[in-house]
Amino acid sequence: MKQNAQPPLDAEMSTTAERFSRGFALAYTGLMRALEPPFAAIQKRVGIKGMAYVFVAPNMIIFSVFVALPMILNIWYALTGSNRLMIGERPFVGLDNFSALLDCKDYLDVNSCKQDRFWRAVHNSVLFVALQVTAMVALSLVTALILNGKLRARGFFRAVFFFPVLLSPVVVALIWKWILQRDGLLNAFLMDGGFERVAFLHDASWSFFWTVFVSVWAHMGFYALILLAGLQAIPADLYEAAEMDGTPKWRVFWRITVPLLLPTLLVVVILSLIRAVQAFDEIYVLTGGGPGTATQFIVQYIYETAFANQVHLLGLAAAASLLVAVVLMVLTLLQLRISYHGKTS
Amino acid sequence: MFKQLKTITGGLMALCMPVAAMMAAANTAKAADPTEVRIMWYSDGNEGDVMRDLLDRFEKQNPDIKVTLDRVPYKTVVEQLPALLDSGQGPDLARVTDLGGLSRHYLDLRPHLKNAKYFDDNFASSLPWFRPANGNKDGIYGVMSQLALTLPLVNTTLFQQAGIPLPGPKATWDDWAKASKAVADKVKAPYPMAFDRSGHRISGMSISMGGKFIDGDKPALVDAGFKSGMKNLVDWHANGTMSKALWGSVGGTAYRGATEEFANAQVVFYMSGTWQFTQFAKTVAKNFEWQAVANPCGPAACTGMPGGAALVPIKATKNPQAVARVVEYFASEPVYEEYHARTLFLPAHAGLAKKGINYVTDDANVKKSLAIAVEQVAQTSPIAFKFQGYEHNRILFNAMISRVNQAISGEMSLDDAYTRMQADIVEGFAAKGIKLQ
Amino acid sequence: MRPESDISMASLTLDTITKSFGQLEILHGIDLDIADGEFVVFVGPSGCGKSTLLRVIAGLEPATGGTIAIDGEDVTHHSAAARGLAMVFQSYALYPHMSVYDNLAFGLENMRMPKDQIAQRVNTAAQLLQIDKLLQRKPGQLSGGQRQRVAIGRAITRNPKIFLFDEPLSNLDAELRVQMRIELSKLHKDLKSTMIYVTHDQVEAMTMADKIVVLRDGRIEQIGKPLDLYNHPANKFVAGFIGSPRMNFISARVTQSSATRVSVSCGGMQDTALPVNGTGLAQGDMVSLGIRPEHLELDAAGDWTLTVDVVEQLGGTSFIHGTLPSNEALSIAVNGQTNVSHGQPIRIRPKPGMVHLFATTEGERALPPSSASV
Incomplete structure (x- = not known):
């Protein structure tokens, strides 16, 4: 290789950037030299093939401590009883927790269930998931279609719909609580307009409606963004071909847009389904699960059973969370299958 | 394969050894410092400030003990303290309201107190509230920090x-x-x-x-x-x-x-x-x-x-003597009286109840209510x-x-x-x- | 091929069509008449506005100004579908989720045509294009050439007044392109429909067109039959664009001018006398002399000298690329094979009557009658 003439190593001649990069290079070499002896020693012990495990080890340790271990612990908690935290103090009860959870005369009548709260939460969650996912997909699709069209200040509107996604769930809930509570903004407007005050958060149906509304409001931007990307991936000339074919607008939507958006749409459905099953934070702050248990969903049930009640029923909560995990696992597998399918076709 | 892993683990442990040695050295260096007593404390009103004030005075009188007052929301005491206690962690003292529910974690202070009789005389009605069912029948498992009604x-x-x-x-x-x-x-x-x-x-x-x-x-x-x-x-x-x-x-x-x-x-x-x-x-x-x-x-x-809250010693403490001294100080009549006078709490202290506390307030509503x-x-x-x-x-x-x-x-x-x-x-x-x- | 009654042909008239995108004017007033059954090719370099013009005709882009009439009916403000045209896109734009059959039938379904009629039309088109075995496949399972046929088939089934092709062959390999070119020409003869075809490839234009429209910078440079454009280019641009290999251009100065003859000095050589017919040129005027490579021949007695740079032997034809004494490049095409070699000075001469003169003023018009002489 041809040697270029070395620039003078005079510190005064070099720019800050050069000095910085030289410093960085020096630090890097220093670090590498410092790491050399211990790693060489390890390699001497474990051999060159073993080094692979050494390098993977930090990640594996983090994974086992923060993912695998809690999962195993959760299974163990589910199989043991009492309110004790320490595993050694918990008596083994087999599947008692599961059978207690599933002890129902009629799964559609929560009052016939031994763990009526669990089943109330399940029923609420199922209804919530059905309504929320439907509303989420429909509204985010409409939003994406509008944002994909010729619109004034399109960038502005795209940002507006995405902003709630950036808010912390607690902030979202507090904002809406402030709007919806008894002396909130919305009631103030209603009363100014000569209407009666409405118990938005203390009437079971209203408060269920608002949990759906607020969670859709908070996350819709995310899904609209995914759908927007999907819409933009549809080649424009297909629409022109359809235009030349004299296709009516609604037919273009159902025969061109929807089929070509289907893989994206399915991902959105599955993602929002999983998120809806996990719904907790906004709702817990917004309604606390009330009134009564009208907006108590499955994750809140698990949390309260395990931690908020004075007697911590850890086993029951662990069993419930395993059941939810199974449901989520099925949904996730479904998503993987669909996205894999989408890629191959 | 398994053998290989074992050697790897060995290698990693060898790597960690110097770190462990350094941490051990740091621990021994600490031993010369004053004994630390940690209190988990929640407040409804100004009792945290008053307590800190009183503890500052205690530290001045007892330079060998340092009292840390960890002020937490009430929710922490209700939801997290039980888990901490179950896992053998937790503070040396805690202000709790679930007096009976947590009692198996309390420490009987009787053997460590200078004047246990003072407690028997003045706190007789509330001491059973936080005595564990299978504990010592005359055990002193804490002191009320507030009698409430x-x-x-x-x-x-x-x-x-x-x-x-x-x-x-x-x-x-x-x-x-x-x-x-x-x-x-x-x-x-x-x-x-x-x-x-x-x-x-x-x-x-x-x-x-x-x-x-x-x-x-x-x-x-x-x-x-x-x-x-x-x-x-x-x-x-x-x-x-x-x-x-x-x-x-x-x-x-x-x-x-x-x-x-x-x-x-x-x-x-x-x-x-x-x-x-x-x-x-x-x-x-x-x-x-x-x-x-x-x-x-x-x-x-x-x-x-x-009802009310009690200051309870936790069994897992490493310094029962120091804990006993903190509790004895807090329960002593002048300190206890000042604490209640300033917090406007009702005393669980028989002597003070009889004597009456001169509450530090000029709020007529409060005065009427306290009466x-x-x-x-x-x-x-x-x-x-x-x-x-x-x-x-x-x-x-x-x-x-x-x-x-x-x-x-x-x-x-x-x-x-x-x-x-x-x-x-x-x-x-x-x-x-x-x-x- | 098709029942006579089904044939629908149409004429197209463009009157001062302009098209702007914002401040940028792409088309500057296009006037054009296309007769029934004509195969018209829009040709020009990229960015000349030929595709835009096609899209304006299709109705995919509204015209900024001017009128479009089909069979005398003003359709300027009609939607794309209402104009009754069909378009074949460069990317084919097949619906990827539909079978070939559904792709062909889609436009007919939009018209609420009965199912049996649709089947009949689709099958006729499929047989015509030899894609009847592929009807159940999805576009993703077809080769490039097959997709091209499907795209054309989709246009055919709609039985349009005019077919529009937007560079339809540019995504195919060279061999397939030649084959499809021939098939398209055949298709035009069979269907007898009016077709408008956009390409940047002058070979496609020359081989397929009844009429070529040469565009540059949003203006029509010349309209005419392929050989008319070849023989009588209206200006230097058309002369250079039509014909392969490209016409040679040498700058020249008029040394002598009379009513019937003009002499020019060019290439640093002695004067060349050309028969003309009233060019209005005066002695000393600068002109551009154009001569196609195939209109130059080796001749030991030739007036022009050339130093050979490169010789390309294709067997049937040979190209000699050389330099004139004036340092201008010049190419010659000769039939058969040649033994001239690099560095060798050779003598050549233009075939009589094959030299074109172009003005050096704006527009670079061809100067009659040299362009008229054959």
Whole structure:
């Protein structure tokens, strides 16, 4: 290789950037030299093939401590009883927790269930998931279609719909609580307009409606963004071909847009389904699960059973969370299958 | 493969060794510092500041002990402290309200105290509250940091504005409910009656109605008296005497007070307790007149629930001597008196109760209320004291508050709620290893 | 091929069509008449506006100004579908999720045509294009050439007044392109429909068109039959664009001018006398002399000298690329094979009557009659 003439190593001649990069290079070499002896020693012990495990080890340790271990612990908690935290103090009860959870005369009548709260939460969650996912997909699709069209200040509107996604769930809930509570903004407007005050958060149906509304409001931007990307991936000339074919607008939507958006749409459905099953934070702050248990969903049930009640029923909560995990696992597998399918076709 | 892994692990451990050695060295270096005593402490009012002030004085007198006051929200004490204690972690001392429920973690200070007799003489009525069922029969497992009593606080200005006289000292729950509703209707206050959303707060009324709660060491929640207490709550929510906006805004066993609403003069009658005095002295100030009133009467009694918080030593502490010195200092008559005088709490100290405490306040509302509170302690039903000292009372509190709320919101009938309460209690006891049926 | 009654042909008239995108004017007033059954090719370098013009005709882009009439009916403000045209896109724009059959039938379904009629039309078109075996496949399972046929088939089934092709062969490889070119020409003869075809490839234009429209910078440079454009380019641009290999251009100065003859000096060589017919050129005027490579021949007695740079032997034809004494490049195409080699000076001469003169003024018009002489 041809040697270029070395620039003078005079510190005064070099720019800050050069000095910085030289410093960085020096630090890097220093670090590498410092790491050399211990790693060489390890390699001497474990051999060159073993080094692979050494390098993977930090990640594996983090994974086992923060993912695998809690999962195993959760299974163990589910199989043991009492309110004790320490595993050694918990008596083994087999599947008692599961059978207690599933002890129902009629799964559609929560009052016939031994763990009526669990089943109330399940029923609420199922209804919530059905309504929320439907509303989420429909509204985010409409939003994406509008944002994909010729619109004034399109960038502005795209940002507006995405902003709630950036808010912390607690902030979202507090904002809406402030709007919806008894002396909130919305009631103030209603009363100014000569209407009666409405118990938005203390009437079971209203408060269920608002949990759906607020969670859709908070996350819709995310899904609209995914759908927007999907819409933009549809080649424009297909629409022109359809235009030349004299296709009516609604037919273009159902025969061109929807089929070509289907893989994206399915991902959105599955993602929002999983998120809806996990719904907790906004709702817990917004309604606390009330009134009564009208907006108590499955994750809140698990949390309260395990931690908020004075007697911590850890086993029951662990069993419930395993059941939810199974449901989520099925949904996730479904998503993987669909996205894999989408890629191959 | 496995052998290989073993060698790898060995190599990694060799790597970690110097780090461990350094940490060990750091630990030994610390030994020369003063002994640290950590207190987990929550506050309703100014008691944290007062305590810190008193502890500063203690540290000056005892340079070999350093007391760290970890101030936490009440929720932390309720939800996280039990887990910490179960795992053998936790502070050396804690301010708790679930006196019985956590008692198996407490330390008997008797062997470490200089003057245990002082405790026997002055704290006899409250010491059993936090004595574990299988503990030492004369053990000293802590000291009350606040004696509390549930009682109603009334916005007297609203009564004056409505032109309705305050019901007298022997007035019934029915009288108060009607009067509060009438006042609220007249002055357009949104909350005629408000209760803290807590099983403890609604227990006093049930005892007054004839509820017994326990039978020996077994729970006996549902009886005629209890039922009429619960029925009151459901009826009041139905007829607007109580607003669903308060209890309905949370679910489960979650606590929901009405302090803000009371301070905003939206509540006529607020069933809370003595611990609110300092707070209202600050938040209400001179905006309106309020006072504590005698607990309304039922057929059986006119009682509130005693309660309060205790400063309890934790068994896992490494420095029981230092902990004992901190507790002995706090419980000593002059310190204890100053603490209560400044926090406006009721003392659980027999000598001080007899002597009377010269409270540091010039708020007329507070002065009037404290006088009523002291009177009310004497009026408190023995059932209430017994129930308060019952180790498993929290299980009952939880069961009643969560289930009565479901009845109030219309999810289930009151009869179903009673059935569920009993099932919850069986479940809770079972988790503690006690079979009820 | 098709029943006589089905044939629908149409004429197209463009009157001062302009098209702007914002401030940018792409088409500057296009006037054009296309007769029934004509195969018209729009050709020009990229960015000349030929595709835009096609899209304006299709109705995919509204015209900024001017009128479009089909069979005398003003369709300027009609939607794309209402104009009754069909378009074959460069990317084919097949609906990827539909079978070939559904792709062909889609436009007919839009017209609510009965199912049996649709089947009949689709099958006729499929047989015509030899894609009848592929009807159940999805576009993703077809080769490039097959997709091209499907795209054309989709246009055919709609039985349009005019076919529009937007560079339809540019995504195919060279061999397939030649084959499809021939098939398209055949198709035009069979269908007898009016077709408008956009390409940047002058070979496609020359081979397929009844009429070529040469566009540059949003203006029509010349309209005419392929050989008319070859023989009589209206200006230097058309002369350079039509014909392969490209016409040579040499700058020249008029040394002598009379009513019937003009002499020019060019290439640093002695004067060349050309027969003309009233060019209005004066002595000393600068002109551009154009001569196609195939119109130069080797001749030891030739007046022009050339230093050979490169020789390309294709067997049947040979190209000699060289430099004139003036340092201008010049290419010659000779039939058969040649033995001239690099560095060798050779003598050449233009075939009589094959030299074009172009003005050096704006527009670089061809100067008659040299352009008229054959």
